[in-house]
Amino acid sequence: MPPVPTTDRNLAHRPAPGTGSGVPVGGGGARGGGARTGSGARVPWRARVPWRSRVGWGVAVALPLVFLATFFVWPVVEIVGRGFVDDGRLDLSGFGDVFSRPRTWRVVGQTLAQAALGTLGAVLLGVPGAYLLYRCRFPGRGALRAFVTVPFVLPTVVVGVAFRSLLVDGGLLGGLGLDGTFTAIVLALVFFNYAVVVRTVGGMWERLDPRTEQAARALGASPWRVLRTVTLPALGPAVASAASLVFLFCATAFGTVLVLGGRRYGTVETEIWIQTTQFLDLRAAAVLSVVQLVVVVAALTAAGRARARTERALTLGGPAATARPVRLREPLDAVAVVVTAVTVAGLLAAPLVNLVVRSLRTPRGWGLDNYAALAVPQDTLAVSAWQAAGTSVRTAVDATTIALVVGGLVALVVSRRPRRTSARRAVAGLDALFMLPLGVSAVTVGFGFLVSMHAPLGLPVDLRTSPVLVAVAQAVVAVPLVVRTVLPVLRAIDPRQREVAATLGAPPGRVLRTVDLVVALRAVGLALGFAFAASLGEFGATSFLARPQDPTLPVVIFRLLGRPGAENYGAALAASVLLAALTAGIVAVCERLRRPGIGGAW
Amino acid sequence: MATPSPRTTRRAARAAVAGSALAALSALTACSAVGGPTADGTSTGGGTVTLVTHESFALSDGLLAQFEDETGLTVQVVQQADAGALVNQLVLTKDAPLGDLVYGIDNAFASRALDEGVVVPADVSAPAAQDAAAYTVPGDDDGALTAVDLGDVCLNVDAVWFADQGVPEPTTLESLLDPAYRDLVVVPDPVTSSPGLAFLLATVGAFGEDGWVDYWAGLRDNGLKVADGWSEAYYTDFTGGGGDGPRPVVLSYASSPPFTVPEGGDEPTTRALLDTCFRQVEYAGVLAGAANPSGAALLLDFLLSDDVQADIPGSMYMYPVSSAVELPEEWARWAPLADEPFEVAPADIAENREQWLATWSDTVIG
Numbered sequence: 001m002p003p004v005p006t007t008d009r010n011l012a013h014r015p016a017p018g019t020g021s022g023v024p025v026g027g028g029g030a031r032g033g034g035a036r037t038g039s040g041a042r043v044p045w046r047a048r049v050p051w052r053s054r055v056g057w058g059v060a061v062a063l064p065l066v067f068l069a070t071f072f073v074w075p076v077v078e079i080v081g082r083g084f085v086d087d088g089r090l091d092l093s094g095f096g097d098v099f100s101r102p103r104t105w106r107v108v109g110q111t112l113a114q115a116a117l118g119t120l121g122a123v124l125l126g127v128p129g130a131y132l133l134y135r136c137r138f139p140g141r142g143a144l145r146a147f148v149t150v151p152f153v154l155p156t157v158v159v160g161v162a163f164r165s166l167l168v169d170g171g172l173l174g175g176l177g178l179d180g181t182f183t184a185i186v187l188a189l190v191f192f193n194y195a196v197v198v199r200t201v202g203g204m205w206e207r208l209d210p211r212t213e214q215a216a217r218a219l220g221a222s223p224w225r226v227l228r229t230v231t232l233p234a235l236g237p238a239v240a241s242a243a244s245l246v247f248l249f250c251a252t253a254f255g256t257v258l259v260l261g262g263r264r265y266g267t268v269e270t271e272i273w274i275q276t277t278q279f280l281d282l283r284a285a286a287v288l289s290v291v292q293l294v295v296v297v298a299a300l301t302a303a304g305r306a307r308a309r310t311e312r313a314l315t316l317g318g319p320a321a322t323a324r325p326v327r328l329r330e331p332l333d334a335v336a337v338v339v340t341a342v343t344v345a346g347l348l349a350a351p352l353v354n355l356v357v358r359s360l361r362t363p364r365g366w367g368l369d370n371y372a373a374l375a376v377p378q379d380t381l382a383v384s385a386w387q388a389a390g391t392s393v394r395t396a397v398d399a400t401t402i403a404l405v406v407g408g409l410v411a412l413v414v415s416r417r418p419r420r421t422s423a424r425r426a427v428a429g430l431d432a433l434f435m436l437p438l439g440v441s442a443v444t445v446g447f448g449f450l451v452s453m454h455a456p457l458g459l460p461v462d463l464r465t466s467p468v469l470v471a472v473a474q475a476v477v478a479v480p481l482v483v484r485t486v487l488p489v490l491r492a493i494d495p496r497q498r499e500v501a502a503t504l505g506a507p508p509g510r511v512l513r514t515v516d517l518v519v520a521l522r523a524v525g526l527a528l529g530f531a532f533a534a535s536l537g538e539f540g541a542t543s544f545l546a547r548p549q550d551p552t553l554p555v556v557i558f559r560l561l562g563r564p565g566a567e568n569y570g571a572a573l574a575a576s577v578l579l580a581a582l583t584a585g586i587v588a589v590c591e592r593l594r595r596p597g598i599g600g601a602w
Numbered sequence: 603m604a605t606p607s608p609r610t611t612r613r614a615a616r617a618a619v620a621g622s623a624l625a626a627l628s629a630l631t632a633c634s635a636v637g638g639p640t641a642d643g644t645s646t647g648g649g650t651v652t653l654v655t656h657e658s659f660a661l662s663d664g665l666l667a668q669f670e671d672e673t674g675l676t677v678q679v680v681q682q683a684d685a686g687a688l689v690n691q692l693v694l695t696k697d698a699p700l701g702d703l704v705y706g707i708d709n710a711f712a713s714r715a716l717d718e719g720v721v722v723p724a725d726v727s728a729p730a731a732q733d734a735a736a737y738t739v740p741g742d743d744d745g746a747l748t749a750v751d752l753g754d755v756c757l758n759v760d761a762v763w764f765a766d767q768g769v770p771e772p773t774t775l776e777s778l779l780d781p782a783y784r785d786l787v788v789v790p791d792p793v794t795s796s797p798g799l800a801f802l803l804a805t806v807g808a809f810g811e812d813g814w815v816d817y818w819a820g821l822r823d824n825g826l827k828v829a830d831g832w833s834e835a836y837y838t839d840f841t842g843g844g845g846d847g848p849r850p851v852v853l854s855y856a857s858s859p860p861f862t863v864p865e866g867g868d869e870p871t872t873r874a875l876l877d878t879c880f881r882q883v884e885y886a887g888v889l890a891g892a893a894n895p896s897g898a899a900l901l902l903d904f905l906l907s908d909d910v911q912a913d914i915p916g917s918m919y920m921y922p923v924s925s926a927v928e929l930p931e932e933w934a935r936w937a938p939l940a941d942e943p944f945e946v947a948p949a950d951i952a953e954n955r956e957q958w959l960a961t962w963s964d965t966v967i968g
Contacts, residue, residue: 157833161845164838169848180827258794258830264967274793277687279956280694358845363865450691454698464700465652465680544687549679559657561833564854564919565861566844569837 053508060409064434064479067406070456071472072437075448076289082451083286094283104271108291111251111267114182115299118189118250119243125190125343126197127239128336134202136326136333144344146588149195149529151348153537153583155554156255157561158576162351163188163260165358172354185261189253191347193246195533200245203526204238204488205231206323223332237307237491241484244303248438248480251295268292272441277544289444296439300432352580359573363566370574373567385556385575389582392552395467396535399474403531404524406475407482410434412516414483415490434483437476446544449473467550471535473542478531485527486520493519529590536583553579651897652678652701654889656688659706660917661910669904675897686711686796692720696890702898705750705886705905710799712739712747712885713952721746721887724899728906730924737883737923739948747885750905751920754856754940755800756879757787760842762871763850772851774877775808778821785825788839789853791967793959795831797882801853802962803951804880807944815965822966842872856939857919860932870936879940884920 084091098104132138133145154162166172167179178184208231216226232239254269263270268288275285327333362369374385383391414431418424437445453463463469493515501511538554551559553575560572653659659681666677680701682688689711692704696718707715715721716739723744726734737749757772764771772778778787790798805814818826827849829835837845840852842862856879859870886905888898904910911922915930921939922929 157831160830160834161838164834165845165847168838170846174848258791259834262828262830262967263791263793263963277684277690278793278959280690447691447694450695450700454695462698464695465678551681555657559660561837562658564836564843564858568861569844 056509057413060413061430064406064410064413065430067402068434068437068476068479072440072445072476075452076440076444077448078452079282079444079448079450080286080289083282083284083289086283091283094287098284098287103266104288104291107266107268107271108295110265111269111292111295114185114189114253114257114265114267115247115250117186118193118253119247121186121190122193122197122246123239123243125339125347126194126242127201127235128339129194129198129343130200130202130205131332132326132336132340133198134206135323136336137323138326142588142591145198145591146584148198148344148348149533149587150352150580150584151191152193152195153533154576154580155538155557156259157558158355158572158579159188159191159256159351160259161358161561161573161576162355163191166351166354173350180260180262180264182261182265185257185265187347188256188260189250191351192253192256193249194343194348196245196249197239197242199526199530200242200484200488201235201238203485203523204235204492207489207492208234210324223330227332236309238488240303240306241488243306244300244435245438245481245484247299247303248296248435251292251299252439252441254442268295269441269443273443276443276447285444289441292439292441293436296436297432300435300439304428304432355573355580356577359570359577362570370567370570371578373571374574374578383551383556385553385571385578388551388553388556388575389578391550392536392554392579393582393586395471395474395552396532398468398471399478399535400528400531402472402475403478403482403535404527407434407479407527407531408486408520410479411483411486411490411520412512415487415493415516417495431483431487435480438480442542443544445473445476446542449545464545470542470545470552473545474535474538475531477542478534481530481534482527485530486523489523490516490520525590525592529587532586532590533583536579536586553582649894649897650676650678651703651894651901652680653901654680654688654692654699654701654704655682656684656706657681658918662913662917665909665913668909669901673897673900675894675900677901686794686799689715689718689720692889693718696720699889699891699893702889702892702894703886703901704889705884707747707885707887708796708800709737709739709881709883709885709948710796710803710951710955712883713741713948715887716742716746717952719890722890722892722895724748724888724895724902726899726903726906728903729926730906730908730911730922733925734906734923737885739885741949747887748902748906749883749923750886751911751914751918751922752881752883752939753920754874754876754879754881754943755797755804755853756856756874756876756940757801758840758842758852758854758858758872758874760840760850760871761873763841771873771875773875775805775817778851779817779824781824783824783851785827786849787821787825787851788827788829788835788847788849790832790835791828791830792962797832797853797855799955799959800880800882802958803946804878804944806958807880807946815961818962818965826966828966855919857915857921857933857937860936863932863936874937876938876940879943881940881943881945883923 083094129148133141133148151159163184164171164179166174167176167184168174169179171179178187212234213226213230216230217223221229251267252269254267254273257265257267257270263274266274268291272285272288272292275281275288326337328337359370360366360368376384410430414427416427418427449469450464453469455461456463463472498511498515501515502508506514536553538552557572557575557579560568560575659679666679669675670677678701682691688704689707692700692715704721707721723746726745726748731748734749735745737752738745739747757775757778759771761771769782772780772783777783789801792798792802802814805817808814809817827835827839829839832854835852836843836854836858837847839847839849840854841847841850843852854874856874856876859872859874862870862872864871886902888895888902892898906924908924908927911924912927914920914922915933921933928934
């Protein structure tokens with residue numbers, strides 16, 4: 001690849017002088033096999049790590065580990081352990097029992113099928129969406145980016161209303177006969193997770209140096225060929241990252257599955273939920289938790305391999321440099337526009353518009369009555385929906401702060417590529433470990449909290465009924481999202497940049513600050529939006545926690561939908577629209593953090 | 603890179619902007635949930651009493667404050683999303699209870715709570731205790747569970763739909779097997795919903811150990827729809843719940859019809875079929891190992907006081923156990939309780955619940 005004149009935006013990420021081209025180069029040796037040698041060999045800056053730096057790295061590793069061990073591993077081990085210990089003795093007979101039930105095998109099969117199809121759908125639709133929303137410029141792009149994130153946070157009970165009232169007999173799309181089918185579940189999984197692919201892949205795509213593609217085009221390659229041989233391979237790690245996230249979300253979806261398909265399409269997750277909450281059959285639940293863990297670890301390993309195969313240092317630019325206007329004449333743009341338009345209008349907007357329309361319907365005809373009702377305390381709920389929204393946002397601020405600190409540290413540590421094999425394995429293990437909270441049943445974690453958090457770490461504080469635990473539980477789920485968003489960007493830093501900085505005399509702290517931090521901050525807007533959204537949407541164990549007085553918005557919606565009466569129904573729908581608007585607003589603000597003019601090229 | 607270039611400083615400045623934006627966001631939202639105002643910790647006069655309950659618990663504004671004023675206690679309410687899971691959570695946390703008093707254990711789970719020793723007897727002095735005694739769980743001789751309210755889970759029909767279609771409304775469980783009612787019925791899944799379980803128990807009570815499975819097979823063959831929970835069934839599948847669904851027969855409560863009186867109308871558009879009901883009784887009890895058992899007993903007394911009993915219909919859609927308080931007018935008119943609801947002994951429920959649910963799943967879900 002011939003060197004291309006650099007634009008100033010790419011200056012910071014140009015490979016060190018003398019290394020030749022601007023195309024992907026070494027540094028990916030970490031897990032990519034011997035073909036690309038770790039370029040650290042020439043400047044052994046790690047050989048003389050000063051003690052302060054060692055302490056720093058120690059803290060960077062220890063803090064997240066303690067967090068994860070306390071708020072995830074310990075509760076899970078505690079509750080799963082109860083299923084395998086009978087009268088103080090280890091009892092593994094549950095395995096035989098559970099595996100001899102034909103239902104178990106069916107459930108495992110359905111879990112894999114739903115998760116695989118949901119992931120496939122989200123990736124196939126999401127990659128063109130990522131291109132359009134992050135590589136192209138068009139009016140309303142910011143709004144559209146925020147909009148596609150909305151489904152990600154909607155409580156399942158609301159999605160149930162939004163989706164099912166369309167699909168049910170006599171609904172707008174009732175003629176499709178999809179209500180209560182496997183297809184409906186898969187569509188809903190894609191609906192939820194589309195944004196995960198768009199944002200994860202888009203975050204990488206907008207920073208890919210376009211000059212590589214331009215050069216390939218100049219050399220005569222067709223747009224498709226450029227896409228296939230240059231762009232998609234470069235996006236490989238981001239696609240693998242996104243796919244692994246989506247797979248975990250799909251494999252552990254339980255509300256969606258139950259609301260849209262019912263128990264006929266039960267998965268390992270719904271089965272764990274039933275065995276734990278309804279039957280308190282901890283033995284069966286523990287076995288199923290192990291099954292789930294095996295599936296998840298296998299999926300993570302596969303994703304990790306796929307990532308490692310494709311991961312390498314890339315030349316990254318600022319988003320402003322790579323975006324260009326949509327050109328419908330270009331076949332790629334046309335395909336992206338069509339696919340995205342159909343997805344956004346048909347899959348995302350239809351249920352959401354349905355929700356908005358229904359929220360405007362009142363017993364007296366069309367109007368804003370339901371919204372007016374949000375300002376006053378709902379009947380007997382003691383708080384108004386607005387107050388609940390405030391509680392939601394406050395909790396989300398806590399959760400997001402925790403997630404950014406913990407996730408940021410994990411991403412930083414995992415982005416290193418140590419030369420010793422054992423250290424490399426440890427880094428890879430750390431990466432996978434922090435993904436587990438997405439793949440382990442929320443019920444298991446939630447019930448685990450119940451049996452472990454009455455005296456966390458031996459301290460005499462009962463966290464189980466404290467609002468702190470709600471934020472922590474949300475953070476546990478948000479951490480992997482932060483890691484997955486920040487890591488691809490950090491990993492794409494050419495290690496030689498750090499070496500150059502070090503050679504020129506920068507102390508390690510300074511290298512971190514001027515190289516890693518600067519690049520990482522570029523992904524912070526994305527990570528922030530993600531973490532906030534996950535927290536507002538109350539994923540994971542949160543829904544199984546005992547609630548202290550101040551309810552959050554999803555809880556209020558849930559309570560309103562549990563009451564009869566058109567007013568309550570209307571208010572629940574209006575509150576759902578409020579939640580959606582709140583999310584879109586916050587995500588849009590986070591996006592702005594990175595816009596040129598405010599965030600610029602950092 | 604080692605010497606700070608103008609670019610690096612600018613980037614650092616932008617990083618600072620991002621940081622301060624974050625900080626500003628936190629400031630905007632009044633710090634955080636932890637730092638923000640919380641319900642507890644405002645007054646600590648006579649200690650705290652913690653009520654563990656389900657998501658449907660609610661009392662009119664000021665009632666709990668009144669209790670706090672009278673007793674000097676601070677009440678903390680801890681709510682759990684799933685009523686069915688409540689007892690299981692209490693069983694799991696027996697050694698370190700979540701609070702002092704539990705409210706919301708129903709008769710389908712009462713025996714289980716007693717067998718597991720989750721609750722302990724308490725002295726109740728409120729006059730309504732006499733009324734509550736009528737609902738004592740058999741075998742609970744010491745009174746560990748005290749009935750607070752009750753309700754009937756019944757099929758509801760959309761009277762307007764039936765009138766429009768010129769089809770006579772069904773009246774009994776058996777009538778739903780009539781082909782005239784094909785594809786018209788929706789019920790929540792008894793495994794995932796507590797009213798759903800109550801309806802399964804109604805059929806066990808109605809058709810006996812030997813007959814209920816055949817009844818459900820008949821319902822299934824007549825186009826029964828099973829929804830995940832009450833909300834889905836009532837608001838999405840039911841024609842009369844406000845969501846314009848396709849089915850005019852839904853499982854709900856005897857107390858639901860008054861909520862369907864249209865604006866300006868004078869009678870509800872839906873009706874409960876009182877020959878299809880199962881009675882749900884909700885109990886409260888002092889938790890074993892409670893940190894504040896005397897406070898819990900006071901709170902239990904308060905739940906049986908006339909003020910709370912009179913508030914229950916309006917705030918929790920259940921009927922008070924107390925015979926001393928009057929029902930709201932529209933309840934007396936439109937939401938009478940069933941004369942003879944179907945019954946199943948709590949001990950039978952405790953013994954067979956899981957088997958019944960498994961059989962039900964095999965029969966209806968497949």
